[in-house]
Amino acid sequence: MPGLTGKDTVLTDYANKLAVLDAPKGRSLTQDALRRLSKNKAAVVSIGIVVLIILVAFIGPFFVPWGYSEVDWTSIRKPPDFDKGHYFGTDQNGRDMLARVLQGTQMSLIVAAVATVVSVTIGVIYGAVSGYFGGRVDALMMRFVDVMYALPYILFVIILVVMFGRNPVLLFVGIGAIEWLTMARIVRGQTLSIKEKEFIEAARASGAKPFAIIMRHIVPNLSGPVVIYATLTIPEIIIAESFLSYLGLGVQEPQTSLGTLISAGAPVAEVLPWMLLGPAVVLVTLLLCLTYIGDGLRDALDPKDR
Amino acid sequence: MSAGEREPILRVRDLSVEFTIGSGGLFGGKKILRAVKGVSFDLYQGETLGIVGESGCGKSTLSRAIIRLLPATAGEAVWLGRDIQKMNSNELLDLRKDIQMIFQDPLASLNPRMTAGDIIAEPLKIHMPNIGKAERAVRVAEMMQKVGLLPSMINKYPHEFSGGQCQRIGIARALITNPKLIICDEAVSALDVSIRAQVVNLLMDLQKELGISLLFISHDIAVVRHIAQRIMVLYFGEVVEIGEAEQVTMDPHHDYTKRLIASVPVPDPKVEMERREERRRLRRAAAKAA
Numbered sequence: 001m002p003g004l005t006g007k008d009t010v011l012t013d014y015a016n017k018l019a020v021l022d023a024p025k026g027r028s029l030t031q032d033a034l035r036r037l038s039k040n041k042a043a044v045v046s047i048g049i050v051v052l053i054i055l056v057a058f059i060g061p062f063f064v065p066w067g068y069s070e071v072d073w074t075s076i077r078k079p080p081d082f083d084k085g086h087y088f089g090t091d092q093n094g095r096d097m098l099a100r101v102l103q104g105t106q107m108s109l110i111v112a113a114v115a116t117v118v119s120v121t122i123g124v125i126y127g128a129v130s131g132y133f134g135g136r137v138d139a140l141m142m143r144f145v146d147v148m149y150a151l152p153y154i155l156f157v158i159i160l161v162v163m164f165g166r167n168p169v170l171l172f173v174g175i176g177a178i179e180w181l182t183m184a185r186i187v188r189g190q191t192l193s194i195k196e197k198e199f200i201e202a203a204r205a206s207g208a209k210p211f212a213i214i215m216r217h218i219v220p221n222l223s224g225p226v227v228i229y230a231t232l233t234i235p236e237i238i239i240a241e242s243f244l245s246y247l248g249l250g251v252q253e254p255q256t257s258l259g260t261l262i263s264a265g266a267p268v269a270e271v272l273p274w275m276l277l278g279p280a281v282v283l284v285t286l287l288l289c290l291t292y293i294g295d296g297l298r299d300a301l302d303p304k305d306r
Numbered sequence: 307m308s309a310g311e312r313e314p315i316l317r318v319r320d321l322s323v324e325f326t327i328g329s330g331g332l333f334g335g336k337k338i339l340r341a342v343k344g345v346s347f348d349l350y351q352g353e354t355l356g357i358v359g360e361s362g363c364g365k366s367t368l369s370r371a372i373i374r375l376l377p378a379t380a381g382e383a384v385w386l387g388r389d390i391q392k393m394n395s396n397e398l399l400d401l402r403k404d405i406q407m408i409f410q411d412p413l414a415s416l417n418p419r420m421t422a423g424d425i426i427a428e429p430l431k432i433h434m435p436n437i438g439k440a441e442r443a444v445r446v447a448e449m450m451q452k453v454g455l456l457p458s459m460i461n462k463y464p465h466e467f468s469g470g471q472c473q474r475i476g477i478a479r480a481l482i483t484n485p486k487l488i489i490c491d492e493a494v495s496a497l498d499v500s501i502r503a504q505v506v507n508l509l510m511d512l513q514k515e516l517g518i519s520l521l522f523i524s525h526d527i528a529v530v531r532h533i534a535q536r537i538m539v540l541y542f543g544e545v546v547e548i549g550e551a552e553q554v555t556m557d558p559h560h561d562y563t564k565r566l567i568a569s570v571p572v573p574d575p576k577v578e579m580e581r582r583e584e585r586r587r588l589r590r591a592a593a594k595a596a
Contacts, residue, residue, distance in 0.1 A: 012440045026421055026462035198415035202479070204375060206429040207402030216428075220419040 030223070036300040043296025046289035053286055057105040066096035068103040069254035079274055089274035091264070100256055101278045107257040108238050108283075111172055115237045118176030120230050123183025124222065128214050130184070131191025142188065145181050153178040157249055166252050175240050179233055186229055187222055194221050224301035231294035235287040242283070258283045314348035315486060315519060316372070320381035321345045323364070323371045341367040343543040344381060349487070354513065354520040356534030356551065358527045358566065364543040365523045369489045372521075373405050374398065403433040406480035410492035412472035416464040423460035426450065426478045433483050449478045454508060470501035474508070481512065489521045494529060506533055528570045531555045539563045561595070564588060 037043055065085035066072065072084070076094040080087055088097035130141040157174040164170050194200065195218065203213050242259020244250040251257045258279050265276030323342040342364040349355050357365050370376040372383050374390050383390045385401055393401060406429070409415035416425050426446045430437065437445075447457035453474040464472055473493065480488050490509065494502040510533055513520055524530050530537055531551055538548040539562065546560040558564045568585045572578050 024458065024461065026466055028421075028463055029418060029465070198409045198411055199417045201375065202407065202409060202415050202476075203417075203428070205373060205402065205407045206479070206483075207399050207432050208428070212432075216420075217417050221417070223419075 033224075033297075033300040037296050040296040040299060042292045043300075046292040046296070049285060050289045050293065053105065053282065053289075054109060057102055057109060060102045061099060061106075064096065064099045064102065066099050068099040068256070069095065070099070071095055077272060079272075088278045089272070091272075091275055092268075095254075097274060097278050100261060101258075101282060104256045104258045104261045104279055105282055105286075107168070107251055107255060108241060108259070108286075111168070111175065111241045111257070112234045112237045114172040115176040115179060115241075116230055116233050118172065119179035119183050119233060120226060121180075122176070123180035124187050124219060124226055126180065127184040127187025127189075128191050128218050128222065131188040132195055132210065132214050132218060134192075134195075138188070142185075145184055148178075148181050154244075154247075157244060161249055166249070168251055168255075171241065171244065171250055175237055175244075178240075179237060183226070183229060183233070186225055190222050190225055191218055194218055228294055228298045228301060231290060231297055235290045238283070238287065312350055314350050315386055316349040317384040318348075318372065318381070319346050319384075321368070321371060321378050321383055322380040323367050323376060324379040341543055342371065342378075345540070345543075345545055346381075347538055347545070347548060349519055349521065351486070351519055352513070352517045353536065354522055354534045356530030356537040357521065357523045357540060358525065358530050358537060359540035360566075361525055363540045365525075365540055366491055367543075368540070369407070369491055369521060369523055373401065373407070373489065399433070403429070403483045404485050405487045405489065406483065406485040408473070408476050408480050408488060408490045408493040411496055412469045412476060413464055415476055416472055418464055421461050421463055422450075422455070422467070422475050425464070425475060426482055429479060429483045445482060446478075449482050452512070453478045453481070468501075469497055470505060473497060473501075473505055477505075477508065477512070481516070481518075484516075485518060487519045487521065489523070491523045492525070493522075495524060495526065502529065509533065526570075527555065527566050539566065561588070561592060565592065 061068070071094045072086070072090060073094055075081060075084055075086060075090050077092055078086060078090050080089045086096050086098070088101060090096060091100070126141065126145075130138045153174075156178065157171070160170055160174050200213060200217055203217050208216070238258065241250055241257060242262065245257050245259035246263040251260055261279035262276065262283065265272070265279060269276045321342060322340065322344055325339045325341060327337050327339050345364075345368055347355065357368070359365050367376060371378045372390065374393070378391060385404070388397060390401060416422075420428075423443070423446050426449060427442050430442055430445065443460075446460065450457050450460065455471060455474050455478065459467075459471075464475070467475065476493075493509075494505050497505060506529060509520065509522075512518070520533070522530060522534055527537075534551050536549065537551050537554040539546050539554065539560065541562045547554055547558065547563045554563060555567060558567055565585070565588050568581060568588055572581060
């Protein structure tokens, strides 16, 4: 058909003309929410600080004079010393605390990011499918979630560690595999209310397949609660990782994480306070900021405004 | 338009829809709610059949059973010679292309995360996946013009439109696959009076132009009288009266139809006063009969 009548070129021209005509961009709900978020001072400042922490954690190590596993035999257990380049002091093995805090922050951020992505992906798809199909499928899928909830996750992680050895990747998977349960429940609840809306019925009446309805109509409308819950999951995961590392199930030496650093610093806080202060300040700042961002997002995305 | 000896495009015979509702509790028994009880009617090409009745009388359930969004428990609905209950998934897809729906709540029937253009184009993507992006854009633009929207509104989101405009988007979405039948489920009930007249007239113009059939569901017999050639009155899931619009509204046979017509207000206080008496008389008669 193309070429013979020149229909395609005519149509393309017309379409281009329509495109350049004056089709002003609409204001999407997401843009609305971002505008509201940008008016929230606490959230904006928090986003700035989190971005700063991320940048410093990943770029900083290139500018620090000491490596995170490098031992300085001349200064062991020393307070901050600017001449030698130990800005945060050194630990009992003579390693530079600043380098270790940067590395630990990096590790904690990676764990948080990967585990959040894993939990959001699994949770959203699982919850949306369960909620949309309902009935027996829903009952079965949600009972499985209940069973998983009943498993103590420390036990779950210990079993994983025993079976596959200590491995940071395993830690990501372990934490992600626990965190998606709550996400799935939240998403299922939302899906139950969304699927009763008329636009879902309209899509079904015009012949859309269940999977297309879930992906095109339900998941985009879940973005509010999912984004809010995800930002609140990140601090939870960082704490969980810290806890596991504290128990010695997490990251392995000489690598470190914020949790490991704090657990090493806590017993000596009275004699070597700099070992606790550095990582603790970073962790607390990070958690506070993420909570403020989550709060700001909740206000910005609140559907009651519409 | 007489619907004489032609073959109907939709033939519904003794259609029933039942819901099972649990009475709650561990030992509670199950109840069966019969929403639609043995409804039969024919619908011809280019014709408008109005379905009226109070809320909860099974109008919407009936329409959903016709397009198999709900399973019918008995009877049959035959679309162009094929029983809808027995269609396979390909035939069902064809059916969904031929029968489109317009919904009651203009805003709720549009996905808030999609632009007007995407919403109107969606049935095209489902039913004609092999037409190009350019042609799709052109068809959407043409359809928007046809229903009285500016093509430059293509990138706007539903919340940026008024109720009447949203309903026009819904109409454009229903029309874009060139359907043979459109089911308007309380399509104008949520609009205010002046917008309602505009949308009803738009539907009538489009029908004249495209020769589609309409199944116009409403609780408002005044609107139905205006748009429909034939009217079917439903009461508790049963057809109490069906016939030419003139005859049903001017000379109703069933008591329920009489009461329904008497409930329509007339903008004249004197006439309204007399009609109030008439309504009271009808109510008393109904109470006596019951």
